[in-house]
Structures are given as structure tokens and as C-alpha cells.
Amino acid sequence: MNVIQPRVLVLRSPGTNCDEETAWAFELAGAKPERLHVGALLRRERMLEEFDILVFPGGFSYGDDLGSGAVLANRLRSRLEDDLGVFVASGRLVIGICNGFQVLVRLGLLPGWPGEKAVSLVENESNQFEDRWVTLRVESAQCPFLNGPRGKNGWILRLPIAHKEGRFLVRDPESLERLRSEGQIALRYVDESSLESGWAMQFPRNPNGSIEGIAGITNPRGNVLGLMPHPERHLRALHDPQWTRTAARRGLPGDEERSGDGFVLFENAVAYARASFASR
Amino acid sequence: MTSLAPAEAPLYELYEVLVTWRAGYLDPRSTSLKHQVESFLASSCSGGGHSGPLLARVGVSDVYYLEGDALERDRVESVSRVLLSDPVVQDFQVLGPRDVRGAALLEGSFEATVLKKPGVMDPVEASLIEGLCDLGVHGVRVRTAVRYTLTGHLGPLERRLLGDKVLSNPAIETVFWRVPGELSRPILPFLRGSKPPFDRREVPLQELSDDDLLRLSRDGQLSLNLAEMQSIRDHFASLGRSPSDVELETIAQTWSEHCCHKTLAATIDHRSREFPEGIRFDNLLKQTIRRATEEVAAPWCLSVFVDNAGVIALDDEFAVTFKVETHNHPSAIEPYGGAGTGIGGVLRDTLGTGLGAKPIVNTDVFCFGPPDLPHGEVPPGALHPMRVIRGVVGGVRDYGNRMGVPTASGAVCFDRRYVGNPLVFCGSVGIIPRSRIAKRVAPGDRIYLLGGRTGRDGIHGATFSSVELSEHSETISSGAVQIGNAITEKKVLDVLLEARDRELFRSVTDCGAGGLSSAVGEMGAETGARVVLDRVPLKYEGLKYWEIWISEAQERMVLAVPPEKARELEALAASEDVECTDLGEFSGTGQLVLEFEGHQVSNLDMRFLHEGRPRNLRESTYFPPERPAPVWTAPESLRKALHGILSAPNVASKEWIIRQYDHEVQGRSVLKPLQGVEEDGPGDGVAFAPRFGSRRGLVLGCGINPRHGDLDPYRMALSAVDEAVRNVVAAGGDPDRTAILDNFCWGNTSRPETLGTLVEAARGCFTAAVGLKTPFISGKDSLNNEFRVGDRTISIPPTLLISSISLVEDVHRLVSMDLKGPGNRLVLVGSTHEELGGSQYFLYLGVEGGDVPDLRLPLALEVHRAVHRVIREGLALSCHDLSEGGLAVALSEMAFAGDVGAEVRLDRVPRGSGGGGCERDDTILFSESNTRYLLEVRPDQVHAVLASLQGLPAAEIGETVSYHILRVLGLSGRPVVAESLKDLKRSWKSPLNFR
Structure with missing residues (x-):
């Protein structure tokens, strides 16, 4: 049987630095990733429509010199806005990780509402770059990355964050209410006392001071996901700093290289793309 | 003479955009600055007789200056809204050329606007220009600044101290103050350079006495000794002409301590208790460090001591490179820029190894003064240790994180003697296909310069690294300070590795110390080279040809490109927005020819350049004082001693540093620096799986203990090697597949007793490496780590860093x-x-x-x-x-x-x-x-x-x-x-x- 390999565009720009491992994650999940410089799209050498999944990987696009993701978002909005709009409207998948999330927010693809910018990702309350592992709960029932063969609403997972500007803020209480009511909150930072419901309030479980512990959101339809944590850094069991402890208790899983929590997001996306875009 | 002169009257419309956080949102930058300012004031300006808090409020804003012909206000406002500010949390204010500058300040408030000095790299400017172009705003010049608004009881002296010690670094920045009552203060952020007339200079050496030769060496920052100056004089006498300024500079760079280990490779007569009659080392480095590698004869060492990094086998297809560099003097003067460019430099060493290795891990080891040193005890001209710590950690963080290379392994040592001369060791590990390790320039290859533009940055960095620091260093040597732009280097990395895989070049090296002079001089040693200096892309006008040639501007690589591949390389670089310029050719004449504006300014014999340096003869002694065995009584409570030692800065947790580094980017990290239930325990080694889908891993560790060096440098070396090996073995590394690197940081080795401790340490390295079967694969020395205050010289303790890298067959076995x-x-x-x-x-x-x-x-x-x-x-x-x-x-x-x-x-x-x-x-x-x-x-x-x-x-x-x-x-x-x-x-x- 010929298994369909969804085509994944991992978009590079100057300063992108998580493209290789993100492409590897999709490859491991059975997709056909391509790392492409944004210049190739801007020059129209390549087209977004060639792809099923669009990825904005982590890094420091253009050095984050005017704020995280600002220059790349500005460039895409001024020169590629229509193509991006068509891609999203077609229901194909978009994921922005860390710097990619910041780009999606600045582009307005997240939260995907018309009008004034309503949410923002700003400096951590600690004013410091932080690399640490966090515990998250899936809050979305409609995002294909988070719902699929393995993940679903309510699932608790561990991923690392590594950023200086990840504090999720909203313009006003109405915006927060709208995110809730439209089911657009995708992931929340949780701690021991908020595993079931609620969210982590305190540093370091809430690593940046995000409102309501929001770590990721989707657009209203759910096909665009942005998140600060890095799923591509938890593909294998050995990525998790706890692995030496769990292995001492019960050994390593047989499929160690695919048993990280983050891998589930890529598997889900590939499964969804296979099912939804197979006809094209 | 400076060719950067202030503009007379503004010819263009100048706008100032001020971006400030809106009240009601926590602005962490202001919060943490307030904290820093308060702790500074508390420790340095006490006794002022004030009641209540000194500082009521601190605000931080970003300032952008935009200048362009016919630039209109509404364009500036729309740019500010879309690009410069975040509408959810920030407000902006635009001041046009005819606006009164700034609102009136409240009584007790003042404003400090901090701008980078002309010519100092500001990465934001380039990004801003790109952003403006996307919005259709072209031909605009930009500058950026940070504005601090402070309210509190501060006198002029306290303000100045605050400006120099907290808000800015005078080596690279200027502060413009505004106090209540002043409506405006003209800030002219744009300086225009002009091109100097061509002026070829010769330096007549023929008639110079020994004293004159030495004076010339010192005044010209050549750092050459008398014998070296004499042999240069004699060489040119035999040619019947005088050297040009650029020829002399080229020789000084090539013969610098930094570029050729002239002390470690000198002939040394050593006397000690063990060798009372003396023992001669014809070449200390060869007879200790390199001989150990020869004796261990590990077949998995693929390339040692010849390239920019040592290379060992990973598996049948891939190899691993490792290099550790120091960047001490630049970090003493400008910690952030110095440490950042330290990382940038060692990453280029990785890129310049073989035909280019991909960096996968960084290491960092620091030696600082005590963080709690009272401000009054900081010697003049030195920065407070806490400032150095914040700057150095920030520099490594911002450069390493932006490069997308995890900084994961390291150590920190504290000692008072590092106050004026901190040590910053930056290491880089890379992977490279084994088929890409060999490189060779062929005559006829084009010389390509890939990457950043050239400015006055870091001129005389190679020679500066070999002189002692003093209270005046921060003023006279600030030209040697370098500020990097990590994104430029990341782009170079992306292009270079793609070009490697497409086989577009035959050899590559980085522009490090000595700039083009060292890079082209080294690559063309066998062939000769002809370089047209006019072709070098400049950041600004006004550089003299010799400045272009020895500038240590960052983020540049030199490639030897077969002519038939040149167009493909240019196209590749253009597609990623990286500059790539043909400077000339590797000629086959054996001469180093430089041209500028149609004139030949250098015609130097490569053989003299690389082999003409007279060998140094040095004396060293090691007769440590006889010390009675210490007698001590155990303290009453060992538990108290345990708590005391756990909280000693050398032992205490370094989590504050580690978490600021992205130590997991690239997805290769399989054993973290922070371990345990709460992920905060101190791991011995960190491990990486370099190839996706493979179980083979690498473990990194290090050994360093400067306090041993004070007592017994030989045993310091034994202990450092053993600790480096323990680190990796404890995590699961294989001692029989462990390689090590040496970094010697010493005081002034022209004193025989200082050189003696270095000889002892080198001997210890040999004994330990042979005994533990750990070959050295690379190393570097940094001498003259001293700080002079008045007539008192503070020398660092002899400091040997041993870094280790070990193979682990199966990462599942890590512990x-x-x-x-x-x-x-x-x-x-x-x-x-x-x-x-x-x-x-x-x-x-x-x-x-x-x-x-x-x-x-x-x-x-x-x-x-x-x-x-x-x-x-x-x-x-x-x-x-x-x-x-x-x-x-x-x-x-x-x-x-x-x-x-x-x-x-x-x-x-x-x-x-x-x-x-x-x-x-x-x-x-x-x-x-x-x-x-x-x-x-x-x-x-x-x-x-x-x-x-x-x-x-x-x-x-x-x-x-x-x-x-x-x-x-x-x-x-x-x-x-x-x-x-x-x-x-x-x-x-x-x-x-x-x-």
C-alpha cells in the first residue's frame, strides 16, 4: 500500500534555529518535510499551496530585534498576506512554535479575529530567558495537533520551554472571555494542584507569568496552533530530564525514540493530513 | 585622525520615536533595572544622609531615530504603530524635526539616553532597515537608543556614577543626560564618515636603534619583541627596501602570541628542584601536550593540532570537532560584547574546521571576581564582578541562543585575582562528515569573503590579547572591543554548510584574530595570494587599507573557491541574503600581494611571514617555597562546615546561569546539565546524540581548579585531567574513547617563575594524558592575564582548563x-x-x-x-x-x-x-x-x-x-x-x- 506522505513546509528565515529538529519530527511521523527559506516564497519560486502543513519553527527570526517575530511577521504581512489567508481558509494545518507562535500572533493569524491586535506575547515576568520543563494540559477539543490517535482534550503532557518573551497577555477581559468561549485556548501550564482544572499561577510552574497559564492558542477553527513550549524537543523518551528516574523504575519504552509527549503532536497532524487531504 | 565627523546641520528630516510600556502592565525590564540601580546605590553611594528610598521610579523606553530625505510624519507614525511597538502593551510617541524635544521633566527626575558610539555594531539597525523596506520606506537611516527615566534623590556625582557603572558602558556607549529645567538637548545620533585620500606609508626600519625598534613596536601596538623587530628590519634590508605599514602589521598579526603560541613553542631552559641542573625544552608544546597524543596514538583521532579544532571519529560516516577558546581581555572591558564574540569566534572555528562542521553544543567556563565584592574595593579601570558576570552570561546567552547552539556544559570559579582580568572560555563541538575533513587550496582558486561587513571593530585584537590590562585599558583599547551580530553568523552558517554539501569550495577558515591578514595569510601560505582590498565590503567609509586588512570585524569566513564554482556560490549566498565577495586569488607566486586603489601596498614573501620568526629562548624556574604541613583543628560542627562549603560560590548551584542558556535547542540533548526530581541537581557530564535516529552519543565535561595552581601546578594539571575524565565517565562516557583539550591562562610569562609554573603544568598534562590514555586534540593559551593599578600588578592564579569529550556507544546507558x-x-x-x-x-x-x-x-x-x-x-x-x-x-x-x-x-x-x-x-x-x-x-x-x-x-x-x-x-x-x-x-x- 502506498502511504501518503503529507507535505510539510518548515519555513526558515535568518535566525530560525529549530527547523532541523522540527523537520526531523515530521519525518519521523511519516511526513515529507522541506526546510525552505522565506525568500523562496517571497520570490515566488515556491508556493504555499504545494504544502499540506505549514510550520513556523522556533528561533530568533531576524534576531527578534524589534520584538520577537516582528520583522518576519511584518515581511509576511506586507508581501504574502493573501497566500497565507488562502492557506488557512482551506483548512490546512499551521503550527507556530515559540518564535513561530510569536510570528502568528503578530501576523494576526492568531487568534484569527479581524480588527485590532487583541493578544500579545511579551517579556517573561522574570525578565530572563528561561529554559525549563513544564507540565501542560490540553484544553482544546478541536485542534488536530492535540486531538488524534494519541492526544485528546484533558491530556497532561511535559514539554520544555526556552524563551524570554512568552508571557501571554490579552488587551482586555473581553478578549480573554472570547478565547474561552470559542474554545481557542489550546494549552495551559499546570502544577500539581491544577492538573484537573485551573492553571499554574506561580513561577516556575507558570514559567513566564502568562494570564490563566495560557501556553498555546488556536484560531476559532482550530487548524492554526501556536504554542510557546517545544514539542520537537520531546520526541524521544531520552529528551525528558526525568528519563533516568523513570527508567530506573520501569526501564525504557521499547519505542524510545518515538515515545516523547511532543511526538504525539506531529503524529496527530500527519494522521489528520492523511485523512483530510488525501484526495488532493 | 578620525574620519567620522559629526554632521554640521541636519540635511534630512530627523524623527525620534519613543516606545514605552503602558501603565498597568508589568514591565520586567524596568523592574529589574530598578533592582540593579538600588543595589548599586546601596553599596556605593551610602552615607548621603538621605531619608527614605533613594529611587522612587525607574522607566525604560526604546528610542528609534529615523532620518531620511522627505520622510513624512504620518509614515513614521504608521511605521511606529506596525513595526516598532506592540499595541496591546505599549504606547509610542513621535517627535518630528520641529517638535520640542521631550516633555518637561518633573522635579527630581532625570533622563539618560544611551547610544552606542559611532562604529559600534548595533544589530537592531539592520533589522529595522529591512522592516522599513517591507513597508515601502526606503533610503532611511536609523539609530537606536535606550532611554532611562529615573526619579529620586540623586546628585550629579551619583548620576554620573550610575551612568558609567550601571546604565552604560563608556567603552562602547555614550550617555546624554537631561535634567529638569532643560527643555531639549540636541541629540545628533548620525555621524557621517568620509573617505580618506590614498596614502601609502612605508616604515623605515633601517636606521632604527634597538630602543627605537621597541618603541615602534609598543606605540604601534605591534607587541613584537626586539629579536623579532630586528629580523624584520634585516629581512627588508636584504630586499633593499622598507616595509609598508600593512606589511609590518601583517607580520605583527601573524607573529602574535595569539596566532602562533610563541611562548609555549619557544625553547625553554627550565630549572626546578627536580631538575636543579636544568632541562631544555626545544618546544614545550610539542614535547608535552602533542607528545602525549603521539604516545597514546588513538586511531580515532582524525585531525589534531592542525586545523581550527581537533577532530575525532563518531562513527564510520561522521566525525566530531571540538575547540575551546578564550576571550579574556575583550570581556574585561566590555563583558557582554566580549563574551558574545568569544562564542561567535569559537563557533567560526567549528565552521572553519575541515570544510565546515555544524556546531551542536557550546561549552562555557568562567573565572570571576567575588560577586559580593564591595564597590569600593574594585580597582579603578575595572568593572565590578557582578557587572562582569551579568555581561558575560548575557553575551554567551544572546549569541549562543540566537545561533541555535545549546550551551550546556561548563564551570565557574571565583577568586579576587580575577577582578580586573576575568577569564572567559568558550568551547564549541561540531559534527562533520568524515569525507569533508581534508582541505587544500589550489593555485588559481578565488578568495571569497563570506558574511559580515568590515569596520574598525577589534583592530589590534590579536596583539591586544597579549598585553596586560591596566586602569587605562578601557579607554585606549576600546577599539579592540567587538560587538557581534549572531544572526549574521547564523546566516553564514546556513550558507556555508549548504555550500559544503554542494562542494562549492576547496578550503575555508574563519576571520578571527588578525582578521583577513591571518585568514588569507594562513590559507595562502603555500600558494601565495593577491587581494584587492577595495573590494572588501565596508560598514562605513573611512577605513585605511591596513585597517581593512587587520580588522577583526565579526561573522566573516574566507573560502577558496574553484573559479568554475564561483557563480553557484554567489547565487546561493544571494538567495539567503548573505554577502559573498570575490577579493582576489590564491596565486601560486608564494607572495602575499595586496592592492588598494590600483597601488600595490604589500608584496610579502609568504615563507618569511610563516617561517621567518626568530625562535625565542626563555628561562623558567620553579622553586616553590617550602611550606610546613598545615596543622588545623576541626571545627566544632562539621554540619556547619558542610553548609558553608555548599554555599561557597565555587560549589553553589549555577542554575541562574544554566537556565538562561537554551541548552536543549537542536533536539540532541539526552542528559541535561540540571538533573533530579526538581531538575536542579548538578550533573557531572552532559550528553548529546549527535545524529537523529542514532543511539551513539557524546558526553562533555571539564576539570579546573586554580587554587591548585597556587600550590602545585604539576598536580593541578594531573587533577584537572582526572576531573575532566571523571565528569564524562560518571555520566556513562568511555574512558578509552575520551579526548581532552587544554587551555592555559597565565600571568606574564616573561617572569621566569611564572613561566616555571606553566612548564610544570604542561609536564603534568603529559603525565596525566599518557597515564589515562586521553589524547589532547586541541588547545590554546592566553598569557599576560594581569591587571595593573598604578605600580601594582595583580596576576591571575595559574589557571588550566581541561575540557573532555567522550563517546558513549549507547545513550540508553547514560546515568x-x-x-x-x-x-x-x-x-x-x-x-x-x-x-x-x-x-x-x-x-x-x-x-x-x-x-x-x-x-x-x-x-x-x-x-x-x-x-x-x-x-x-x-x-x-x-x-x-x-x-x-x-x-x-x-x-x-x-x-x-x-x-x-x-x-x-x-x-x-x-x-x-x-x-x-x-x-x-x-x-x-x-x-x-x-x-x-x-x-x-x-x-x-x-x-x-x-x-x-x-x-x-x-x-x-x-x-x-x-x-x-x-x-x-x-x-x-x-x-x-x-x-x-x-x-x-x-x-x-x-x-x-x-x-
Whole structure:
């Protein structure tokens, strides 16, 4: 049987630095990733429509010199806005990780509402770059990355964050209410006392001071996901700093290289793309 | 003469955009600045007689200056809205050319606007221009600044101090003040350069006396000695002409200590107690470090001491490169830029190894002054240690993180003697296909310069690194300061590795110390080269040709490109927005020819350049004072000593630093620097799986202890090598597949007694490396690490860093240091001797002298191998090496990292034969003897482990328990330590948490 390999565009720009491992994650999940410089799209050498999944990987696009993701978002909005709009409207998948999330927010693809910018990702309350592992709960029932063969609403997972500007803020209480009511909150930072419901309030479980512990959101339809944590850094069991402890208790899983929590997001996306875009 | 002159009258419309956080949102930048300013004022401006807080409010805003012909206000406003500010949390304000500058300041408030000095790299400017172009705004010049608004009771003196010591660094920045009553202050942020007329200079040497030659060397910052100046004079006399300025500069760069190890490779006559008649080293480096590598003769060493990094085999297809550099003097003057470009430089070493390796891990080791040094005790011209720490950590963080290379392994040492001369070691590990290790320039190849533009940055950096720092360094040497732009280097990395895979060039090296002169000079040593200096892309007009040639502007690589590949390379670079310029060719004439504006300005014989340097003859002596064996009484409470040592800065948690580094980017990290239940325990080694989908891994570690160097530099080297090996073995590395690197940082070695300690350390390196079968694959030395205040010179302690890299066959076999659970046994491997010289315990007690830990060969190698065997067989639940603070600290760290208590008995600890006084609880607890490991083993596997260790000093010394307490029973059987893990951890975690 010929298994369909969804085509994944991992978009590079100057300063992108998580493209290789993100492409590897999709490859491991059975997709056909391509790392492409944004210049190739801007020059129209390549087209977004060639792809099923669009990825904005982590890094420091253009050095984050005017704020995280600002220059790349500005460039895409001024020169590629229509193509991006068509891609999203077609229901194909978009994921922005860390710097990619910041780009999606600045582009307005997240939260995907018309009008004034309503949410923002700003400096951590600690004013410091932080690399640490966090515990998250899936809050979305409609995002294909988070719902699929393995993940679903309510699932608790561990991923690392590594950023200086990840504090999720909203313009006003109405915006927060709208995110809730439209089911657009995708992931929340949780701690021991908020595993079931609620969210982590305190540093370091809430690593940046995000409102309501929001770590990721989707657009209203759910096909665009942005998140600060890095799923591509938890593909294998050995990525998790706890692995030496769990292995001492019960050994390593047989499929160690695919048993990280983050891998589930890529598997889900590939499964969804296979099912939804197979006809094209 | 400076060619950057202020503009007379503004010819263009100048706008100032001020971006400020909106009230009601927590602005962390202001909060943390307020904290820094307050602690500075508290420690340096006390006694002013003020009541109440000195500082009521601190605000931080970003300022952008935009200048362009016919630039209109509404364009500026729309740019500010879309690009410069975040509408959710920030407000902006635009001041046009005819607006009154700035609102009136409230009484008690003042404003400091901090701008980079002209010519200092500001990466934001380039990004801003790109952003403006996307919005259709072209031809605009931009500058950026930061504005601080402070409200409080501060006099002019306090303000100035604050400006120089906290808000700006005068070496690279200028502060413009505004105080109440002043409506505006003209800020003219744009300076325009002009092109100087061509002026070829010759330097007549013929008639110069020895004194004149030396003066010329010193005044011209050439850092050449008399013999060297004489041989240059004689060489040109034989040619019947004088050297041009650029020829002389080229020779000075090539012959600099930084570029050719002239001290370590000199002929040295050494005398010591062991060699009272003297022993001659024709070439110390070859006879110690490199000879060790030859004797070990490891077949997996693929390229050592010849390229920009050492290269060892990973598997049949790939190899691993490793290089560690120092960037001390630039970091002393401008810690942020100095450390950042340190990382940038060593990453280019990786890119310039073979045909380009991909960097996968960085290492960083720092030596600082004490963070709590009172401000009044900082010598003039030096920065406060805390400022250095924040700057250096920030520089490594911002450069490494932006490059997407995890900084994951390192160490930090503190000593007062590092106040004026901190040490910054930056390492880089890369992977490269084995088919891409060999490189060779062919005559006719084009010389391509790839990457950043050239400015005055870092001129005389190579020679500057070889002179001592003084209270005036921050003013006279600021030209040697470099600020990097990591994104430019990331782009270079992306292009270079793609070009490598497409086979577009035959050789490559980085532009590091000495700039183009060293890079082209090295690559063209066999062929000769012709370079047209006009073609070098410049950041600004006004550089003289010799400045272009020796500038150490960052982020540049030189490639040898076969002519038929040139167009493809240019196209590739253009597609990624990287500049790539043909500068000339590798000629085949054996001459180094430079041209500028149609004139030949250099025609230098490559052979003289590379082989004409006269060999130095140096004398060294090592006669340390006879020290009586120390006598000390144990303190009443060993638990207090334990807490004291855990909170000593050398031992305490470095989590504040580690978390600021993205140590997991690239997805290769499989054993983290922070381990245990709460992910805050100190791992010995960190491990990476370099190839996706492969189980083969690398472990990194290091050994350093400058306090040993004061007492016994030979044993310092033994101990550093052993510690570096322990680090990797404890995590699962294979001692028989471990390579090491040396970095010597010393004081002024023209003093025979200082050079003597270096000779002793080099001898120790040889003994240890041969004995432990760990080949050296690369190294670097940095001499003259001294700081002069008036007529007093402060020399750093002899500081040897050994970095280690080890292969691990299967990353599933890695082991962490945290205890895994109650009911397991603790097995101590290796014997404990009374070796407290340079130990944390003696430092705590204030006891001088003592024996520096020895290395017992061949036993040590057997111990390392045996421990590795135990780990490889999966018999160790956890493993930690014993180093600073000895058994007590290792045990505490394992226990609190795992949140698992332990109980051990000191009478079971294997101790050295022959008495040696190791009969005291405190000695056994705190001795820092080498080659010791503590293992946690399941009760049913203890026999197997002890059997595997048969014939070696090893014993079960205790067990893990279900309560969260560490209990140590002394030789008498009574508890000498019984502490809660929480308390131990608090002592260890709090001191260096600077947040």
C-alpha cells in the first residue's frame, strides 16, 4: 500500500534555529518535510499551496530585534498576506512554535479575529530567558495537533520551554472571555494542584507569568496552533530530564525514540493530513 | 585622525520615536533595572544622609531615530504603530524635526539616553532597515537608543556614577543626560564618515636603534619583541627596501602570541628542584601536550593540532570537532560584547574546521571576581564582578541562543585575582562528515569573503590579547572591543554548510584574530595570494587599507573557491541574503600581494611571514617555597562546615546561569546539565546524540581548579585531567574513547617563575594524558592575564582548563547523579587520602597550604575503566564524581537532587595506605582526592558491582533511606552530620541566584 506522505513546509528565515529538529519530527511521523527559506516564497519560486502543513519553527527570526517575530511577521504581512489567508481558509494545518507562535500572533493569524491586535506575547515576568520543563494540559477539543490517535482534550503532557518573551497577555477581559468561549485556548501550564482544572499561577510552574497559564492558542477553527513550549524537543523518551528516574523504575519504552509527549503532536497532524487531504 | 565627523546641520528630516510600556502592565525590564540601580546605590553611594528610598521610579523606553530625505510624519507614525511597538502593551510617541524635544521633566527626575558610539555594531539597525523596506520606506537611516527615566534623590556625582557603572558602558556607549529645567538637548545620533585620500606609508626600519625598534613596536601596538623587530628590519634590508605599514602589521598579526603560541613553542631552559641542573625544552608544546597524543596514538583521532579544532571519529560516516577558546581581555572591558564574540569566534572555528562542521553544543567556563565584592574595593579601570558576570552570561546567552547552539556544559570559579582580568572560555563541538575533513587550496582558486561587513571593530585584537590590562585599558583599547551580530553568523552558517554539501569550495577558515591578514595569510601560505582590498565590503567609509586588512570585524569566513564554482556560490549566498565577495586569488607566486586603489601596498614573501620568526629562548624556574604541613583543628560542627562549603560560590548551584542558556535547542540533548526530581541537581557530564535516529552519543565535561595552581601546578594539571575524565565517565562516557583539550591562562610569562609554573603544568598534562590514555586534540593559551593599578600588578592564579569529550556507544546507558530511591546501596570507588591543598574545606577554614591531590597511575585508569564497565552493564542507578567539597558535597548533591535520604559510615571509606593522616572525620568527608566515584546500586546487584571492582579500592559505605535526611556516622560511630535535604539544598541554591 502506498502511504501518503503529507507535505510539510518548515519555513526558515535568518535566525530560525529549530527547523532541523522540527523537520526531523515530521519525518519521523511519516511526513515529507522541506526546510525552505522565506525568500523562496517571497520570490515566488515556491508556493504555499504545494504544502499540506505549514510550520513556523522556533528561533530568533531576524534576531527578534524589534520584538520577537516582528520583522518576519511584518515581511509576511506586507508581501504574502493573501497566500497565507488562502492557506488557512482551506483548512490546512499551521503550527507556530515559540518564535513561530510569536510570528502568528503578530501576523494576526492568531487568534484569527479581524480588527485590532487583541493578544500579545511579551517579556517573561522574570525578565530572563528561561529554559525549563513544564507540565501542560490540553484544553482544546478541536485542534488536530492535540486531538488524534494519541492526544485528546484533558491530556497532561511535559514539554520544555526556552524563551524570554512568552508571557501571554490579552488587551482586555473581553478578549480573554472570547478565547474561552470559542474554545481557542489550546494549552495551559499546570502544577500539581491544577492538573484537573485551573492553571499554574506561580513561577516556575507558570514559567513566564502568562494570564490563566495560557501556553498555546488556536484560531476559532482550530487548524492554526501556536504554542510557546517545544514539542520537537520531546520526541524521544531520552529528551525528558526525568528519563533516568523513570527508567530506573520501569526501564525504557521499547519505542524510545518515538515515545516523547511532543511526538504525539506531529503524529496527530500527519494522521489528520492523511485523512483530510488525501484526495488532493 | 578620525574620519567620522559629526554632521554640521541636519540635511534630512530627523524623527525620534519613543516606545514605552503602558501603565498597568508589568514591565520586567524596568523592574529589574530598578533592582540593579538600588543595589548599586546601596553599596556605593551610602552615607548621603538621605531619608527614605533613594529611587522612587525607574522607566525604560526604546528610542528609534529615523532620518531620511522627505520622510513624512504620518509614515513614521504608521511605521511606529506596525513595526516598532506592540499595541496591546505599549504606547509610542513621535517627535518630528520641529517638535520640542521631550516633555518637561518633573522635579527630581532625570533622563539618560544611551547610544552606542559611532562604529559600534548595533544589530537592531539592520533589522529595522529591512522592516522599513517591507513597508515601502526606503533610503532611511536609523539609530537606536535606550532611554532611562529615573526619579529620586540623586546628585550629579551619583548620576554620573550610575551612568558609567550601571546604565552604560563608556567603552562602547555614550550617555546624554537631561535634567529638569532643560527643555531639549540636541541629540545628533548620525555621524557621517568620509573617505580618506590614498596614502601609502612605508616604515623605515633601517636606521632604527634597538630602543627605537621597541618603541615602534609598543606605540604601534605591534607587541613584537626586539629579536623579532630586528629580523624584520634585516629581512627588508636584504630586499633593499622598507616595509609598508600593512606589511609590518601583517607580520605583527601573524607573529602574535595569539596566532602562533610563541611562548609555549619557544625553547625553554627550565630549572626546578627536580631538575636543579636544568632541562631544555626545544618546544614545550610539542614535547608535552602533542607528545602525549603521539604516545597514546588513538586511531580515532582524525585531525589534531592542525586545523581550527581537533577532530575525532563518531562513527564510520561522521566525525566530531571540538575547540575551546578564550576571550579574556575583550570581556574585561566590555563583558557582554566580549563574551558574545568569544562564542561567535569559537563557533567560526567549528565552521572553519575541515570544510565546515555544524556546531551542536557550546561549552562555557568562567573565572570571576567575588560577586559580593564591595564597590569600593574594585580597582579603578575595572568593572565590578557582578557587572562582569551579568555581561558575560548575557553575551554567551544572546549569541549562543540566537545561533541555535545549546550551551550546556561548563564551570565557574571565583577568586579576587580575577577582578580586573576575568577569564572567559568558550568551547564549541561540531559534527562533520568524515569525507569533508581534508582541505587544500589550489593555485588559481578565488578568495571569497563570506558574511559580515568590515569596520574598525577589534583592530589590534590579536596583539591586544597579549598585553596586560591596566586602569587605562578601557579607554585606549576600546577599539579592540567587538560587538557581534549572531544572526549574521547564523546566516553564514546556513550558507556555508549548504555550500559544503554542494562542494562549492576547496578550503575555508574563519576571520578571527588578525582578521583577513591571518585568514588569507594562513590559507595562502603555500600558494601565495593577491587581494584587492577595495573590494572588501565596508560598514562605513573611512577605513585605511591596513585597517581593512587587520580588522577583526565579526561573522566573516574566507573560502577558496574553484573559479568554475564561483557563480553557484554567489547565487546561493544571494538567495539567503548573505554577502559573498570575490577579493582576489590564491596565486601560486608564494607572495602575499595586496592592492588598494590600483597601488600595490604589500608584496610579502609568504615563507618569511610563516617561517621567518626568530625562535625565542626563555628561562623558567620553579622553586616553590617550602611550606610546613598545615596543622588545623576541626571545627566544632562539621554540619556547619558542610553548609558553608555548599554555599561557597565555587560549589553553589549555577542554575541562574544554566537556565538562561537554551541548552536543549537542536533536539540532541539526552542528559541535561540540571538533573533530579526538581531538575536542579548538578550533573557531572552532559550528553548529546549527535545524529537523529542514532543511539551513539557524546558526553562533555571539564576539570579546573586554580587554587591548585597556587600550590602545585604539576598536580593541578594531573587533577584537572582526572576531573575532566571523571565528569564524562560518571555520566556513562568511555574512558578509552575520551579526548581532552587544554587551555592555559597565565600571568606574564616573561617572569621566569611564572613561566616555571606553566612548564610544570604542561609536564603534568603529559603525565596525566599518557597515564589515562586521553589524547589532547586541541588547545590554546592566553598569557599576560594581569591587571595593573598604578605600580601594582595583580596576576591571575595559574589557571588550566581541561575540557573532555567522550563517546558513549549507547545513550540508553547514560546515568544521572541524583539518587533514585530508598533501599539502595552506596558504593564508593577510589581511595581517599589526606589531600586538602586547594580544597574547599581549607578555603572555608582559611588554612593555607596542604597537599594538592595526586594522580595515582596506573591505578587511576583502572578505576575509570571499572566504573565505566559497571555503568555500561546497567548496574549503576546513579553515579557522581567526587570533586570540590569531596565526599560530603557529592553525597549531599546526590541526596537533595533525588530527594532521597542516605546514611553512610566513614569507617568504611577506602583510604590510602601508609596512614597519611586520613584518620579524621573531616579529612575523609572533605578531602578532594582524585579518581573517586560514588555509585548507587540495587541491593541485589551489590555483589556483582563489587566483583566487577575487585582488586580496586571500593566499598559499600552506606545506603539510601526513606526519610529525607543525610546522616553521616563518623569514625567513632557517632553521627557527625544529620541534616535535612531541604536545608542542604537551600544552602547550595541560594548564593548565586541573582535574579
